Amino acid sequence: MTFRSAPLVVLILVVxxxxxxxxxxxxxxxxxxxxxxxxxxxxxWRGIEWEIDLWAARERAAREGKxxxxxxxxxxxxxxx
Amino acid sequence: MFVFSRPDIRRILRERFIVAAxxxxxxxxxxxxxxxxxxxxxxxxxxxxxxxxxxxxxYVFTASGKLLGYNNNRDPDRIMKMLEESLELFKxxxxxxxxxxxxxxxxxxPSAQDSRYRRVLQPxxxxxxxxxxxxxxxxxxxxxxxxxxxxxxxxxxxxxxxAVDHLWIRQSExxxxxxxxxxxxxxxxxxxxxxxxxxxxxxDNTRGEPPHWRPDEVRVLDLRSxxxxxxxxxxxxxxxxxxxxFETKDKQRxxxxxxxxxxxxxxxxNQPLLHMVAVGNHWxxxxxxxxxRPGTTPLAVVFAVADRSQTMDQIxxxxxxxxxxxxxxxx
Numbered sequence: 001m002t003f004r005s006a007p008l009v010v011l012i013l014v015v016x017x018x019x020x021x022x023x024x025x026x027x028x029x030x031x032x033x034x035x036x037x038x039x040x041x042x043x044x045w046r047g048i049e050w051e052i053d054l055w056a057a058r059e060r061a062a063r064e065g066k067x068x069x070x071x072x073x074x075x076x077x078x079x080x081x
Numbered sequence: 082m083f084v085f086s087r088p089d090i091r092r093i094l095r096e097r098f099i100v101a102a103x104x105x106x107x108x109x110x111x112x113x114x115x116x117x118x119x120x121x122x123x124x125x126x127x128x129x130x131x132x133x134x135x136x137x138x139x140y141v142f143t144a145s146g147k148l149l150g151y152n153n154n155r156d157p158d159r160i161m162k163m164l165e166e167s168l169e170l171f172k173x174x175x176x177x178x179x180x181x182x183x184x185x186x187x188x189x190x191p192s193a194q195d196s197r198y199r200r201v202l203q204p205x206x207x208x209x210x211x212x213x214x215x216x217x218x219x220x221x222x223x224x225x226x227x228x229x230x231x232x233x234x235x236x237x238x239x240x241x242x243x244a245v246d247h248l249w250i251r252q253s254e255x256x257x258x259x260x261x262x263x264x265x266x267x268x269x270x271x272x273x274x275x276x277x278x279x280x281x282x283x284x285d286n287t288r289g290e291p292p293h294w295r296p297d298e299v300r301v302l303d304l305r306s307x308x309x310x311x312x313x314x315x316x317x318x319x320x321x322x323x324x325x326x327f328e329t330k331d332k333q334r335x336x337x338x339x340x341x342x343x344x345x346x347x348x349x350x351n352q353p354l355l356h357m358v359a360v361g362n363h364w365x366x367x368x369x370x371x372x373x374r375p376g377t378t379p380l381a382v383v384f385a386v387a388d389r390s391q392t393m394d395q396i397x398x399x400x401x402x403x404x405x406x407x408x409x410x411x412x
Contacts, residue, residue: 024360027222028222028360032360032381035223037243048095048100052103058144066099067098070102070103070122072108072139072140074106074137075106078245079393
């Protein structure tokens with residue numbers, strides 16, 4: 001082994017050492033990512049154009065001649081719990 | 082959320098209303114035009130916020146602030162009825178009160194708004210979706226928790242769906258990670274970022290608003306990143322990994338597991354793509370989240386960079402109500 005190849009070996013050793021700490025496999029990683037991906041039925045509300053600024057909603061309502069529907073919750077209804 | 086899975090409700094909202102959503106915790110407190118307008122609308126209904134209490138619910142009102150309908154029920158039929166009745170009331174208003182352009186809404190500039198209760202995604206902040214879900218072990222893998230198959234019959238049927246929150250990361254924190262990765266050693270993530278992920282996002286929010294972890298409840302947290310060998314397309318890829326263990330002093334609530342993931346910087350951009358999976362065993366209830374499964378059970382949180390151009394991806398993290406505590410989570 002030459003000194004020029006030493007950094008690459010060190011990198012590989014570090015990566016291998018780091019990898020052995022992981023408890024979940026690549027398959028599990030992909031499986032969990034998929035299971036936690038919302039489906040269309042989970043997120044029917046995504047098909048609606050929501051305003052998250054009440055004043056902007058009020059301005060649009062005035063401009064377009066429509067009433068405002070406001071969903072108000074403790075914890076943001078679209079993004080928290 | 083299932084209210085909005087009904088096509089007729091989605092259609093009437095899209096076609097006949099301007100649709101908005103807000104966190105009542107901010108709205109009922111803010112001392113500015115926005116807060117005063119909202120409270121004036123709510124005061125016309127049953128939720129008058131006595132002694133600063135919640136005003137949550139579904140409201141319909143005009144641009145001038147006249148309340149047309151209120152409902153705090155999750156029954157889609159009752160929501161639909163309230164929407165239809167509100168439209169009838171709207172139709173009965175004088176034309177000069179409801180036609181397009183009739184109401185003049187004064188400008189409300191950001192500088193005139195109450196900064197104590199206003200959280201806006203800034204250009205130097207990266208929004209990351211955090212999806213949480215209760216799982217079960219299935220052989221070597223995982224599956225969705227289905228209490229009809231696996232749980233006691235008397236268990237509350239809650240916590241079945243995916244909970245959504247947003248993790249905010251500063252661009253400077255990503256740059257710090259990239260700088261540290263140049264050493265080719267596993268480097269600890271910036272402490273405030275690690276603690277922000279841990280305290281505010283590795284929580285069981287599947288049954289409502291959970292308590293966040295206090296610093297002294299973080300027993301183990303060792304999130305590290307390391308640069309992988311660059312791939313053929315020249316992407317810079319960092320692996321992120323580490324164990325975590327949080328537990329209350331009385332041991333009644335806890336979460337222990339591992340985080341794995343990658344932070345990828347595409348060639349020629351400085352746009353980070355973060356994808357992480359946290360999985361482990363969770364136990365216990367919070368004050369507002371009863372109904373946890375008995376014992377320690379698998380819970381996963383998946384983090385993925387959000388599309389910041391989408392309004393709903395700009396929603397602030399639940400934990401950022403105390404802004405300083407969120408950003409400086411290690412303190």
